Amino acid sequence: MSETGLTTTSSLSWPSGLPKNDITSNDSSVITEKNTSNKPSGQLSNGLLGWYAICTTKDLKEDKLHFFSMYNEPLVLYRDKDKRVRCIKNLCPHRGASFQGGGIKDGEIVCPYHGGRFSAEGNCTNLDRITCQHIIDSNYNNYAKRIHLYQYPCIEKDGYLYIYYGGKAKTDLSEIEIKSSLDNTLPESYGFKPSDYAYEEVCVDFKCDWARIIENHLDILHIFWIHGDTIPDKDVNREVITSFHQNITRDGRHIESKYNHKEKEKGEFITIKFIPPGRICIYKGTPETARYIQVLDHIPLAKNRSRVIVRHYRKFMKNKLITKLILFRQLQQRIFYKIFCEDYLVLKTQTFNEQMGYIQKDNVKLLGEDKMIQYYWDWFNNSLNNERPWDLHPTNADTNKVHLDMPMAYPPENKTLMHKNNRSITLNLIARLLVPIGLLALFL
Ligand code: FES
Ligand SMILES: [Fe+2]
Structure with missing residues (x-):
């Protein structure tokens, strides 16, 4: 028995893969394969290059530049004059400066170096400034045709900003070949209405x-141990050993693992879906009826730099006034931060072990119930070999690290936001106590 009581039936090698013909059924796990793509059975059609949710609507402030990166490539988001989201390569086409330190003027991005401004389509709108036409008269018509921003396709939907990351930004978005539909990434394509x-x-x-964080979020085993004291569910803690039936499905678009309690009356525990390249949905109950759904998006900023957007959808506590009064949002966020902090040390040290080459086939063994993780690594290694996203913008030991640390804006690496959230909870609690005391004092 493992710590959660999941019956161990086999040891799997890692990460090179479970042989495809070794997919077996046993009393604790059942694997079924549906093929809805042109790929061989069980293979996911999307690879590592494709649609990523990379930011939330709330986090892209108007008239502000939002810096991030994908697979080492520095990028920036902003809203153009029509409030549409633009994702551009963080490189000014005049002399190659970054837009760090620049800004937005009337919906146009402005370079900090010589003040070049660019329209939503990427054309320079003030050539006279950057060409010194105001100093030296010359014919710059040809130059105007060549200077242009590089962009990626970007769509805003349900409070998320999605980009299609193909590794090569273009001056003309219509030249980008989009190989997968955004619909395959959207939560509503997987059974629930946001x-x-x-x-x-x-x-x-x-x-x-980045890939280790996804592995962590596909792993239910660690939840009982490392997060056992934090998750507000009496059935999830270190002392409880729970048994499940596990059912894994792969259908070309996603991998799904369903965990049902062995005691029939308790029904389903959770369903986890991995939707490549970077999304995980965790349902408490069936997707159509779940009261509670967690959506996790994983963004490969750079080597050893990753971002996660976590969103908890709920059907309860929907009254805005009540949730505000009881500080529901802040209290939820406090749990998120705590859970991520609990995982962080493990993820950092596990990353190191992998990079040192210690996590090899013979050094580690997956359990039978880790099959979903095995399938994930099979997909990952396959895509890594075919698409090689880390080779598109390679860095080396001499590379200036300026773009690595700059986008690291959120805890747990930077704990400021967590402390800010805790402070906000304390201040709000004090305010809520002072109001009735003040009123009482007035009447006495
Ligand atoms: S480098 Fe941007 S305007 Fe010159
Ligand atoms: Fe975790």
């Missing part, structure tokens, strides 16, 4: 391997 729910969300940055 509009039926209220939600809380946070962003969290980690200095560790």
